[in-house]
Amino acid sequence: MPAADVTPPSGTRDLFPADVLLRRRTFAAIQDTFERHGFEPLDTPAFERLDVLTGKYGEEGEQLIFRILRRGEHAASGEADLALRYDLTVPLARVVARYGSQLPSPFKRYQIASVWRADRPGRGRFREFTQCDIDVAGASSLVADASVVLALIDALAAIGLEGVTVHLNDRDALHGLVAAYGIPEALGASALTALDKLAKIGPDGVADELRARGVADDAVAALHADLSAADPTAAIVARVRSDARGRVGLDRIAELMALLPAEAGVDVVHDPVLARGLGYYTGPVFELTHPALDASIAAGGRYDGLIGMFGDEPVPAVGGSLGLERILLILAEQQGLEAGGAGPGPDVLATVLDPADAADILAVAVRLRSAGIGVDVYSGEGRMKKQLRHADRRGARFALVRGATERAAGSVTLKELTSGEQTTLSEEEAVRFLRGRLAEAGGRDGGRDGGRTDG
RNA sequence: GUGGGUGUAGCUCAGCUUGGUUAGAGCGCCUGGUUGUGGUCCAGGAGGCCGGGGGUUCAAGUCCCCUCACUCACCCCA
Numbered sequence: 001m002p003a004a005d006v007t008p009p010s011g012t013r014d015l016f017p018a019d020v021l022l023r024r025r026t027f028a029a030i031q032d033t034f035e036r037h038g039f040e041p042l043d044t045p046a047f048e049r050l051d052v053l054t055g056k057y058g059e060e061g062e063q064l065i066f067r068i069l070r071r072g073e074h075a076a077s078g079e080a081d082l083a084l085r086y087d088l089t090v091p092l093a094r095v096v097a098r099y100g101s102q103l104p105s106p107f108k109r110y111q112i113a114s115v116w117r118a119d120r121p122g123r124g125r126f127r128e129f130t131q132c133d134i135d136v137a138g139a140s141s142l143v144a145d146a147s148v149v150l151a152l153i154d155a156l157a158a159i160g161l162e163g164v165t166v167h168l169n170d171r172d173a174l175h176g177l178v179a180a181y182g183i184p185e186a187l188g189a190s191a192l193t194a195l196d197k198l199a200k201i202g203p204d205g206v207a208d209e210l211r212a213r214g215v216a217d218d219a220v221a222a223l224h225a226d227l228s229a230a231d232p233t234a235a236i237v238a239r240v241r242s243d244a245r246g247r248v249g250l251d252r253i254a255e256l257m258a259l260l261p262a263e264a265g266v267d268v269v270h271d272p273v274l275a276r277g278l279g280y281y282t283g284p285v286f287e288l289t290h291p292a293l294d295a296s297i298a299a300g301g302r303y304d305g306l307i308g309m310f311g312d313e314p315v316p317a318v319g320g321s322l323g324l325e326r327i328l329l330i331l332a333e334q335q336g337l338e339a340g341g342a343g344p345g346p347d348v349l350a351t352v353l354d355p356a357d358a359a360d361i362l363a364v365a366v367r368l369r370s371a372g373i374g375v376d377v378y379s380g381e382g383r384m385k386k387q388l389r390h391a392d393r394r395g396a397r398f399a400l401v402r403g404a405t406e407r408a409a410g411s412v413t414l415k416e417l418t419s420g421e422q423t424t425l426s427e428e429e430a431v432r433f434l435r436g437r438l439a440e441a442g443g444r445d446g447g448r449d450g451g452r453t454d455g
Numbered sequence: 456g457u458g459g460g461u462g463u464a465g466c467u468c469a470g471c472u473u474g475g476u477u478a479g480a481g482c483g484c485c486u487g488g489u490u491g492u493g494g495u496c497c498a499g500g501a502g503g504c505c506g507g508g509g510g511u512u513c514a515a516g517u518c519c520c521c522u523c524a525c526u527c528a529c530c531c532c533a
Contacts, residue, residue, distance in 0.1 A: 010525080060531060087533085119532070120456095131533060193531090276532095287533095299533065323533025353491060388493035403491060417493070 011119065011127030021344070023130075026328065027112055029158040030132050034110040037151040039134050042109040044091040050083045056090050056306065058279030064117045066127075084116040088133035089280075089303070089319055096137045096317070097310030106139035108147075112324075124295050124326045135319030137307065142252070145284050145302060145318045146259040152288065152298050152320050153266050161327060164297070165267045167287045169274035170253050171301075176246015177272065180239045181219045191215050195223070195273040203227035236272040249283075256284055280306040286320065292330045298322045345395030346376035347438055348414075351387040353403045361402060364412065364427065371431045373438070375400070392417055397438065 008014050015023065031041075053065055067080030074081075085091055088111045096107065112132045119127055134151055136144040149166060156164055177195075178188040194209035201209070207224040211217070226235035240246035253270055260266050276285040276299065285301030300320020308314035348368065352361050365375040376396065378387045384401070391399040401413040412430050415422035416437070425433055 005524095007524095064532085115533085117532080120530090122527080125532070129533065133533095296533065321533060326533060351491090384491050385493070390493085392493045399493080401491070405491085413491095415492070420493080422492085 009127070011121030011125070013126070013128075023324070023328070026159050026324065027132075030155045030322065031110070031112060033155040033158045034132075034134055034151060037108075037134075037147065037154065039108045039110040039151065042092065042095065042111050043113070044085070044088070044095060044111070046114070047082045047084050048091060048094070050081055052094050052310075053083050053086055053090060056280055056309070057086060061086065061279065064119050066116045066118050085113075086117060087115050088113060088131050088321065089135060090306070092133075092135050092137065092319070093303075093307045093317070094310055096307050096315055100138075100307075100311070100313075100315065103137075105137075106144065107137045108134070109137075110134045124293055124323075124329050126325055130324035132322040132324055133319060134321075135317055137317040138315055139318070140304065140316035142256050142259055142284075145256055148300060148318055148320045149260065149266070149268075149286060150264055152300070152322060153264060155322060156288070156298075156327070159327070159331065161290065161297075161331060164288050164290055165269060167269055167271040167274050167289060168253055168256065168284065169271055169276075169286070170249035170284050171281050172245050172283065173240055173249025173253060173272065174275065176240045176243035176249055177236065180243040180246055181222055183215055183219050187213065187215055192273070192275040196275040198227060198232075198273050203232075233270060233272055237270075240272065252284060276301060284318070288322075290330055292333060293326055295326065296323070297326045297330070345391075345397070347374040347396070347434065348376070348398045348400050349387075349391035349394060349396035350375055350377045350400040350402070351384060351391070352378050353384055353387075353401070355381070357403065357407070360407060364400070364402060367427065368431065368434070371435070373431065373434050388415075388417075398434065 013019075035041075047068060050065075050067060054062060057065075065086050066084040068082040068084065069075060070077055070079050070081050092109060092111070096103065110133065112130065114128055115131050116128050119125065121127055132155065134148055136148060153164065153166070174192055175188070178185070178191060183191050190213045191210060194206055194213055194215075197209065198206050203224055206227060207220050210220045210223065222239075226232060226239060229235040237250060240250060257268055257270070260268055271287075274285065274287060276287065280303040281301040282304045283302035286299065287296040288298035289296050298320060300318070302316070302318040304316040305314065307317055350361050350365055352358050361377055365377050368375045376394070378390065380387075380390070382390075388399055396417060399415045399417060401415065402411075406412055406424065409424075411424050411426050413422055413424045414430060414433065423433070
């Protein structure tokens, strides 16, 4: 029988102690920021009924839903009836549709959780990843849109990510753009996809793409001219303004930008060709980028129609998500963090020199722990040399030795691993000593932000 | 799904162009350097169907074909 492949499925990761601790600190900072902005936590199941997810993300997105086959007697049918959640927005919409009357209105909620996409993995792209999602359900005011953007920016600042740009656009402005350049409605979505690539392939590339997608020559020529202008945004905006619906979108963008306070230090730009893939957006859409990554690190927008798909009443809503893995990728590169290391060790690692001492050492450990000191009792076998090496690698502050000599004297020997200094004290003295020394160091993984993970 | 690249020790890789003795390095790992002392140092050691299959050849890690995996770009996305 061949050995099983023990690598995790592509697009997923095993997280080692240092990774988990860094993520935990990051979560805590983001969560804290969201709560200070008035968002409340919510949790939903990892999987949903399939029909809750279908018809929400557009054709492209629909292909990427991880489906779960029917089980039991229906397994042979090969059909799926459940699916892993694709994002956190649709589950929220379902919750609002189901419990709306019991929830505050507007309902501001955050959720930090894994989502799954049957995608081809790549750099900064996973099949299982964590979204930090915030939404405001039941508010049509642009104050809600602004609040979402500000909370996301603040959360990024809280974890030390600087240099983020907000790219803003509006679905109505996009419709206006399509109409203003005389692109047939049916080609609209396709044309916008091509336009969205402007930053990557330039005006010429966009023109080629547009032609390939069947856009008429005069429309392509007009767009190419505007995209090549000294100020492409101004040129496109001028054209979009000629369309009534486009005007609605442009005005909304201006209004939203005016709501973002200068004090927040947000770098916002209007990007008239920003499209966003998800099907459910209706008004403002935005994307957050960072120079270190070729993909967005956060995105969101207004989706006034989504919740209504689940119930009788339409409920306006707006939200956005941070992509945690992408953010950690950037932070890791900026701060030179190494993945896969060990976490911070225990305060004290107690050696067991002779198996016959085990009961005595475990009892000492219990007493020290009840005095508030973290103690790990060595649980393998081996000579002192090996146990001290283990203590060192685990990053323990102190090693505790209590063999026959100490036991006879009712004492313990404590060795500080960094300095190599050691002293033999009574247990009471040891508690006082350890409390003092551990307090000087500022305790364990609290208090530090920015995520240092040396090991 | 289309094109390019890479698969050799636990990890990072050399060797392949110009087939030819026991396939190497660094790091890591293990064991010693006498009694109960780690992180440094010294000395030893373990570990490789050279991704898999087929072919050419007296001979293949090295050349050819197929296949799988990973990876970059396209596409799409947090």
